[in-house]
Amino acid sequence: MSSLTSIYLDHAATTPMLPEAIAAYAEAAGAGPVNPSSLHAFGRSARSRVTAARDALAESLGCSPAEIVFTGSGTESDNAALFGAAEVQRARGRDGIVATAVEHPAVLNACRALEKRGFRLTLLQPDETGRVSAEDAARAIDGRTAVVSIMAGNNETGTRQPFEEIGEIARTQGAAMHVDAVQAFGYERWDLQKLPVDLLSISAHKIGGPQGVGLLFIRRGTPFEPLLHGGNQERSRRAGTENVAGIAAFAAAARSTFAGLEEKVRRVEAVRAAFLSGLSRELGEEAFRINGNEHFRLPHIVNVSFQGISSETMLMNLDLAGVAASGGSACSSGSLQPSHVLSAMKLSPDRVRNAVRFSFGLGNTREEAEKTALIIATISARLRIT
Ligand SMILES: Cc1ncc(COP(=O)(O)O)c(C=O)c1O
Secondary structure (H helix, E strand, O other): OOOOOOEEOEOOOOOOOOHHHHHHHHHHHOOOOOOOOOOOHHHHHHHHHHHHHHHHHHHHHOOOHHHEEEEOOHHHHHHHHHHHHHHHHHOOOOOEEEEEOOOOHHHHHHHHHHHHOOOEEEEEOOOOOOOOOHHHHHHHOOOOEEEEEOOOEOOOOOEEOOHHHHHHHHHHHOOEEEEEOOOOEOOEOOOOOOOOOOEEEEEHHHOOOOOOOEEEEEOOOOOOOOOOOOOOHHHHOOOOOOOHHHHHHHHHHHHHHHHOHHHHHHHHHHHHHHHHHHHHHHHOHHHEEEOOOOOOEOOOEEEEEEOOOOHHHHHHHHHHOOEEOEOOOHHHHOOOOOOHHHHHOOOOHHHHHOEEEEEOOOOOOHHHHHHHHHHHHHHHHHHHHO
16 A cells, blocks of 8 residues: 555445444453353353344344344355355255346355356346346246345445345245345445345445454345354354454444434535536546446445546556545456456446546545545646656
8 A cells, every 4th residue: 555545535445444343343352252152251241242233233224133144254245145045945946046247246256156056147237327127137037046136236336226126026936135235234224124135245344344244134034054064153054253353343333334324425425526526627527437327326436437548547646646546346456357347337348448436435525535536637637648
């Protein structure tokens, strides 16, 4: 990381830990040896920390604490959901997997691995804004579908999917419905008791919690077998000693996030709007295109292609100027491969090559957004001259 970096616009990759989460982590980690499976007093106090965290997270999701399984990441939650439901469904004569072509690699590559194991994979193609349609989903989901996996909001473009409508279709057909909510969690209020969702993945480090902690909601009665085999932790749904301090910090981050959710949304929307109007003013409307859906979207992500400037060139120059952004998802940004999300949206090769993702968070200000727009205009002018 450049020591100059002072404007962090990469919150979709990871967020800085909230002070409440750091305090909760330090408190739990400093409390002595803590294994919630131990029967002695140390163990019991660890268990009560995990129970309190589970209760808080269940409240933020509108589900029962018993329906929450702590995992080691959003990636693990996605894999556990897909493999866990698919194999049980196969034993019931269902062998179809339906997902979108714009899923995060944690879902997409898990689906491809299931395909190698004999499942039939159908990927729903998005429109040019990155959104799939419930009509296409209805055509793809049938009585042989085992699992449907639809992300709530996309990590590269912010485009929101109609997962609620697709969940109703999955339910009618008896398929298990999984939602990767890693990017959307903490920006919307959900009541999982009412939503047609059986499995839902979340990751702590996207909402100001620590890395290496995730959560999988498993609705009571959902076909599921564990990915990890071992001890009886998490009611035998995820073996392995719990990350007690990480779980406590995750819950602290969720409590803080949901206490101020509407304010957080308002703030990141204002920063995003200031950034886009800054770009129009400094660069001109013709010099950039927004990739994604302007109506159905998450508040904190905007994906922009700058005419005639490759994403690598723009990102390098932004980094030199102290601005941290990203090209597509963090996992593929180091590999120079064109984004599978933007490619699935059938954008022109130039637009795919020139795409940069800016993602905002609580710490950002409108001034930072305007300064970034100005920096981009300066970079563009310099590159056009040289
Ligand atoms: C939509 C989505 N799903 C899953 C993941 C993976 O989460 P984790 O980093 O906790 O493994 C990410 C991370 O970027 C994501 O954006």
